[in-house]
Structures are given as structure tokens and as C-alpha cells.
Amino acid sequence: MSDPTDRPSRRGRHTTGEGGTSAADFLASYHTGEFAAITDEQATGPVAGQSRAERRRAAEEAEAARRAEERAQLAALRDDEDDQVTRRTPLSAPATTELPAPPAGGIRATPPAARSVASRPAPSSLPALILGASRSDTGGVGGRGPELYDQERDPIPVEDPDADTGRVLTDEASAAPEPAAVVHHDHHADHHADDHGHADHDEPPAHPAWDQTGGLDVIGADAEEERGRRGRKARARAGKTRKRRARRPITIVVSLLVLAGIVGGIVVGGQWLFTKINPVAEDYTGQGTGDVQVRVATGDSLTAIGRTLVEADVIASTGPFVDAAQANPASTGIQPGVYGMRLQMSGQAALDLLLAPDTRLFSRVTIPEGFTVTQVLDRLSESTDTPIADLQAAAADTASLGLPSWSTGQLEGFLYPATYDFEPETTPTEMLQRMVAQFTEETASIDFESRAAAIGRTPYEVLTIASMIQSETLQDAERVDVSQVIYNRLAQGIPLGIDATTAYGLGKNGNDLTTADLQSDNPFNTRNRLGLPPTPISSPGAPSLEAALAPSTGDLLFYVLEDAEGNHFFTNNIDDFNAARQRCADAGLGCGAG
Structure with a gap:
């Protein structure tokens, strides 16, 4: 194509010479309305001298033939499902007839506004125009260009065949009569073009290919199917997204x-957890209300006492009580036992009540030295309000009382004389067990068993001697001498002559014995029987136990009450003894017949 600056007027056409025109040059010519003259040798444009109507008819017939061919090709492609190759429909039908050269003045381009809808180019021509398809070997644009995708569209022919598809109009087409509708359309188009100044309009006409597709290539059936699949996937994803958003x-x-x-x-x-690690020191206020009994066990610490008080709801927590007790040195004097407390007291008030002398609830029982089992049971019953029958039953079951292994199964002598505090609800068996345990503890402290063996006596024999010593004198200083007399008489085979054993055997007080009692035949009458009585006759205290283990030395064989204070006269001479006994009788001290 010649340089645009050398072109004649818009209505003129120039011969382009040898060869075809590139797609870019063709598009530029179409937009400017200036087309190069087409020679007869090219045989691609309208024949010179043909009217506009003739050219239109020829174009329409050619377009109809092309569309029929495209539909046939599309049907063939659809039948072959395995053929995945997209094909482009022919850009134009092959030129079969040479047309006369265009008029010398060139073909006048019809403005876009004057073209009818039916005059727009078919989609099949767009790729060839855009991609710059080359002319056929004949030098025209009538050769078959690249094929269009197999999607069928209704092509719209344009007015200017040279700018449209480059198809060659046959002589028969040019000679066909022009339909009235087309003539009317041409008249309307001419009139419309005249109103706009024909091709002299300043704005260049829009290219029909761009009008039809916006510059995009036409997509075939396979691409449409792929696009459909993508669309369905996109819609499915969108649906899932909407569901997710609904659930969000x-x-x-x-x-x-x-x-x-x-x-x-x-x-x-x-x-x-914090409360467990660092418990809050809760505390009640005031002196409390109501009554409750709390037992403090032997060996309880202040914290243990505090826990006992918390369990009984005396105090709210151990902290305030322990703090108050640690600040008061007297708290170390809290004794084991049962205490009468009140409910919901402050820690300080609870401590004060524990230290009060009348708060502890117990039955204090004092068992004097020399008491027999019968006397002990009577004292326990009186002091603890325990039925005597219950105490006697417990005393008879010696196997449950914890007697030493060297005992003969008799309880007499093993209820150690001392002061006991029995808490409420202490059973008779528990009372007796505690007294026997006290005896075991005291005798163990003086090594009683081994020392008895050292003097050639059994522990039970020594206990029996100690019980007689306990009954014969009230003066601790005299106990070793009484012990000496007993051991000397046993050694010499002289009856002991201790009236306390006879009274025990008869169940009487020693001061109530008669001459007949002293001559009675019972196992405990040491006036007419040699040796020791069958069992101890009382519960000896520590001085008597010690005296039985370590008597004084000498040859004493006799003793008699000398005064009202309980002092005795000791001698180894029978005459001295008889004289002292007479003095005792004269004084009314209760000395019996010798």
C-alpha cells in the first residue's frame, strides 16, 4: 500500500500493484475509508462499473453460500466427538469468476452509521482480519484463510466487500435483480450518508470486526464446554462459600x-488451687453459741487441735486459732481430754476456753495405795456413774485387760494406785485397761522383773510381798523394815502372822477381826499357814514395790503399832514384842491379842 500522504481523496482508490495487502494495511484503509484500487488480475473485489445494488446482491449470495458451507462443516465436526482440534470456518468462498475492475473513482465507503445490521461482517472473517491473513495465490483476498472455531453465529455481511471478506462476486450474482428491501435500505443508507456528509465525516468509521467482538477471537464449542465446566465449578465454589458464610x-x-x-x-x-495452697484465714466472731464436746488426744499439736475444732464447727479455720495459741505460752499446758466448747467461736475465744480450768469434761478418779479390786471398782462406779455390774464384768475378763505374762490371771495387785481422768463415754474395760497399763509402765521404770529375779523371787511373789507391805504400814520409811521382817520370817519358816491377809480372805476390815477370824481356816490366814498368801491382797504403790525389791538388812522378826500416828515398834526379841503389844492395847490403838 502506498504512503497515506500520497493518497487521493477519500472517495478515490489506488492500485496497490503486485501482491496482496497485509491485514494491518487493510484495517488502516478500512478505518480511514481509503482503499487501494483492485485490478482485474487480483479478482478479489467488485467488477468495475457494477452498481451498488449489484454488488450487494452478489455479496449476499456469496455470504449465503458461505454460511451453508459453515453449517455443513459444523455438523461434521459435532459428529466427530473425538476430534478435539478446533477449526476455523472459511473466511470466504473461493473466487471462481473474475470481476471487472472497480470504477476509476474507487469504491465509496459507506459510513458505519449508514450500514444496516445485516451489513456487518460475519464473525468468521474477524480472525483473518485481525491476524492479518495473507491473500490467495491469485493475489486477491478471495483465497480461503484460517478456519473459524466451530461455534455457529449469524454472520452479518458488510456493504463493502473489499473491506469485509474480500470475496469475489460472480457475474450471475451481479446480474441478479436487486430486492426492494435492499434498494430501500440503500436509499435509506445513502440518504443517511448524505445527512452526515458521506465519507467526509471527521470521525473514522468503526471496524466491523471490533464492533462485533470487541477485538476478541471467537471461541469454539470445546472452549465453550470448558468454560461451562469452569462456570459450574465456580458456582459450586460460590455456593460452598455462601454456606460457609452462613455458618460463620x-x-x-x-x-x-x-x-x-x-x-x-x-x-x-x-x-x-490458690485456696488449697494459701487458704484464706476465715474466722468466726464472738464467743459462740450452743454446746459441743471436743476431745484432745494425747500428743496432739496445736494444728491438730485446731483441725479437731474445725471439724466440730467450733472455729472456722485453723489459722486464727494457731496464731493465738503461738502467741500465748500457756497453750502448751492444754491437757488431753474432753472439753466443753461452743459452736462458731473465734480462734482467740476457743483458745481461752480450752485454757479455762472448768472447761475440760472428765471424771477424775483417785485410787489410793492399798485399795483392793473391790474397792477400786466401787470408786470407779461412784466417780464415773458407771454401773458396778459393768465394772465387775470387765474385771472378770482379765484376758482383755493387758495383764503381764507372769501374772496368774488374777487382777488383784495390778490396778495401779494413781489419779485418773476418764472422759465421758469411757467404757469399764477401757478404765481397767488404763490402770493395768499404768502398773506396767511403773514397774518397767524400776526394772521390776529383773530385780525380782536377782533376789531369788518371781515378779508375782515380789508383788504379793509388796501388797502386804502396803497394807501393814502408812509410813514409807518403815516399809523396808516391814519387808525385812517378811523376808526373815520366810527364810526361818516362821508364819508371817499378818492380820491384813486374814482380813482380805474374810473380806473384812483389819480392825474388825475377831479372835475367831484370826483362827479361821482360809487360804489367806497367815497365822496358821506358812509362806505367802495365794495372791496379792491390794494394789501396792511405788514405795512398797521398791521396798519389796530392796528390804533393809537385819534380824528383825517382830513389829507392833506404837502410836496413833501409825509408827511401829520393831524388834527381834519376843519379850520386847509382847510388852509393846500390851502398851498398844492399853492405848486403845487396836492391837489385838498376840
Whole structure:
């Protein structure tokens, strides 16, 4: 194509010379309305001298033939499902007839506004125009160009065949009569073009290919199917997205609730753990109300006492009580036992009540030295309000009382004389067990068993001697001498002549014995029987036990009460003894017949 600056007027056409015109040059010519003259040798444009109507008819017939051919090709392609190769429909029908050269003045381009809808180019021509398809070997644009995708569209022919598809109009087409509708359309188009100044309009006409597709290539059936699949996938993803978005508020609410539960659990658990590690020192106020009994066990610490008070609801927590007790040195004097307390007291008030002398609830029982089992049971019954029958039954079951292994199964002599505090609800067996345990503890402290063996006596024999010593004198200083007399008489085979044993055997008081009692035949009458009585006759105290283990040395064989204070006269001479006994009788001290 010649340089645009050398072109004649818009209505003129120039011969382009040898060869075809590139697609770019063709598009430029179409937009400017200036087309190069087409020679007869090219045989691609309208024949010179043909009217506009003739050219239009020829174009329409050619277009109809092309469309029929395209439909046939499309049907063939659809039948072959395995053929995935997209084909482009022919850009134009092959030129079969040479047409006369265009008029010398060139072909006048019809403005876009004057073209009818039916005059727009077919989609099949767009790729060839855009991609710059080359002319046929004949030098024209009538050769078959690249094929269009197999999607069928209704092509719209344009007015200017040279600018449209480059198809060659046959002589028969040019000679066909022009339909009235077309003539009317041409008249309307000419009139419309005249109103706009024909080709002199300043704005260049829009290219029909761009009007039809916007510059995009036409997509075939396979591409359409692929696009459909993509669309369905996109719609499915969009549906899932909408569902997820619909579920999103519920998920957020549930997540918040779970998070709140976790946080709440952590807070509550932390408070519980902190309370366990660092308990709050709660405390009641005031002196409390009501009554409750609390037992303090032997060996309890202040903290243990505090826990006992908490369990009984005397105090709220151990902290205030322990703090108050540690600040008061007198708290170390809290004794084991049962205490009468009040409910819901402050820690300080509870401590004060424990230290009060009348708060402890117990039955204090004192068992004097020399008491027999019968006397002990009577004293326990009186002091603890325990039925005597229950105490006697417990005393008879010696196997449950914890007697030493060297005992003969008799309880006499093993109820150690001392002062006992028995808490409420202490059973008779528990009372007797405690007294036997006290005896075991005391005798163990003086090594009683081994020392008895050292003097050639059994522990039970020594205990029996100690019980007689306990009954014969009230003066501790005289006990070793009484012990000497007993051992000397036993050694010489002289009856002991201790009236206390006879009274025990008869169940009488020694001062109530008669001459007949002293001559009676009972196992405990040491006037007419040699040796020791069958059992101890009382519960000896520590001085008597010690005296039985370590008597004084000498040859004493006799003793008699000398005064009202309980002092005795000791001698180894029978005459001295008889004289002293007469003095005792004269004084009314209760000395019996010799």
C-alpha cells in the first residue's frame, strides 16, 4: 500500500500493484475509508462499473453460500466427538469468476452509521482480519484463510466487500435483480450518508470486526464446554462459600462460648488451687453459741487441735486459732481430754476456753495405795456413774485387760494406785485397761522383773510381798523394815502372822477381826499357814514395790503399832514384842491379842 500522504481523496482508490495487502494495511484503509484500487488480475473485489445494488446482491449470495458451507462443516465436526482440534470456518468462498475492475473513482465507503445490521461482517472473517491473513495465490483476498472455531453465529455481511471478506462476486450474482428491501435500505443508507456528509465525516468509521467482538477471537464449542465446566465449578465454589458464610456466625458464637468456658474453668480452678495452697484465714466472731464436746488426744499439736475444732464447727479455720495459741505460752499446758466448747467461736475465744480450768469434761478418779479390786471398782462406779455390774464384768475378763505374762490371771495387785481422768463415754474395760497399763509402765521404770529375779523371787511373789507391805504400814520409811521382817520370817519358816491377809480372805476390815477370824481356816490366814498368801491382797504403790525389791538388812522378826500416828515398834526379841503389844492395847490403838 502506498504512503497515506500520497493518497487521493477519500472517495478515490489506488492500485496497490503486485501482491496482496497485509491485514494491518487493510484495517488502516478500512478505518480511514481509503482503499487501494483492485485490478482485474487480483479478482478479489467488485467488477468495475457494477452498481451498488449489484454488488450487494452478489455479496449476499456469496455470504449465503458461505454460511451453508459453515453449517455443513459444523455438523461434521459435532459428529466427530473425538476430534478435539478446533477449526476455523472459511473466511470466504473461493473466487471462481473474475470481476471487472472497480470504477476509476474507487469504491465509496459507506459510513458505519449508514450500514444496516445485516451489513456487518460475519464473525468468521474477524480472525483473518485481525491476524492479518495473507491473500490467495491469485493475489486477491478471495483465497480461503484460517478456519473459524466451530461455534455457529449469524454472520452479518458488510456493504463493502473489499473491506469485509474480500470475496469475489460472480457475474450471475451481479446480474441478479436487486430486492426492494435492499434498494430501500440503500436509499435509506445513502440518504443517511448524505445527512452526515458521506465519507467526509471527521470521525473514522468503526471496524466491523471490533464492533462485533470487541477485538476478541471467537471461541469454539470445546472452549465453550470448558468454560461451562469452569462456570459450574465456580458456582459450586460460590455456593460452598455462601454456606460457609452462613455458618460463620454460628461457628463464631460456639467458639466464643467454648473460649468463655475454658477461661471460666481456668479462673475457677485457679481460685480453688490458690485456696488449697494459701487458704484464706476465715474466722468466726464472738464467743459462740450452743454446746459441743471436743476431745484432745494425747500428743496432739496445736494444728491438730485446731483441725479437731474445725471439724466440730467450733472455729472456722485453723489459722486464727494457731496464731493465738503461738502467741500465748500457756497453750502448751492444754491437757488431753474432753472439753466443753461452743459452736462458731473465734480462734482467740476457743483458745481461752480450752485454757479455762472448768472447761475440760472428765471424771477424775483417785485410787489410793492399798485399795483392793473391790474397792477400786466401787470408786470407779461412784466417780464415773458407771454401773458396778459393768465394772465387775470387765474385771472378770482379765484376758482383755493387758495383764503381764507372769501374772496368774488374777487382777488383784495390778490396778495401779494413781489419779485418773476418764472422759465421758469411757467404757469399764477401757478404765481397767488404763490402770493395768499404768502398773506396767511403773514397774518397767524400776526394772521390776529383773530385780525380782536377782533376789531369788518371781515378779508375782515380789508383788504379793509388796501388797502386804502396803497394807501393814502408812509410813514409807518403815516399809523396808516391814519387808525385812517378811523376808526373815520366810527364810526361818516362821508364819508371817499378818492380820491384813486374814482380813482380805474374810473380806473384812483389819480392825474388825475377831479372835475367831484370826483362827479361821482360809487360804489367806497367815497365822496358821506358812509362806505367802495365794495372791496379792491390794494394789501396792511405788514405795512398797521398791521396798519389796530392796528390804533393809537385819534380824528383825517382830513389829507392833506404837502410836496413833501409825509408827511401829520393831524388834527381834519376843519379850520386847509382847510388852509393846500390851502398851498398844492399853492405848486403845487396836492391837489385838498376840
